[in-house]
Amino acid sequence: MVRRVVAQGTFDLLHPGHVHYLEDAAAMGDHLTVIVARRTNVTHKPEPIVPGEQRRRMIEALEVVDRAILGHEEDIFVPIERIDPDMIVLGFDQHHDDAAIEAALRDRGIDCELARASPMDGEGLLSSGQIVDRICERRC
Numbered sequence: 001m002v003r004r005v006v007a008q009g010t011f012d013l014l015h016p017g018h019v020h021y022l023e024d025a026a027a028m029g030d031h032l033t034v035i036v037a038r039r040t041n042v043t044h045k046p047e048p049i050v051p052g053e054q055r056r057r058m059i060e061a062l063e064v065v066d067r068a069i070l071g072h073e074e075d076i077f078v079p080i081e082r083i084d085p086d087m088i089v090l091g092f093d094q095h096h097d098d099a100a101i102e103a104a105l106r107d108r109g110i111d112c113e114l115a116r117a118s119p120m121d122g123e124g125l126l127s128s129g130q131i132v133d134r135i136c137e138r139r140c
Helices: 016-027 052-060 078-083 098-107 128-139
Strands: 004-009 031-036 067-070 087-090 113-116
Touching: 004 016, 004 078, 016 031, 016 087, 031 052, 031 078, 052 067, 087 098, 098 113
Parallel strands: 004 031, 004 087, 031 067, 087 113
Antiparallel strands: none
């Protein structure tokens, strides 16, 4: 039986933290589908710089990713219902409220585990915001 895993995120300005997250998620199952957030659904931080389809193609190009799709424009749970995953893996520091997600999954009759990726060891730029800030420091 194939264990289906879903990871999700904005993935603007792809960086090593994203790669670590997706490698962790892929290791938790047999088939990794990544849902790339649409610009309209990114409300917790500045909207993405890179267009959605370009972000999706960059994620799908990663060896650990079996499939990458754009999220639903109005309801973030629609792709999860369609995929019917065994597990959803959130990034180590993603802003999501695990209990609220678990409740929403239960309310929709989606039976899957929820897990968090491990933190990434080492130093470096681990967020798109940090990358943008560094560019502004050096070039603005």
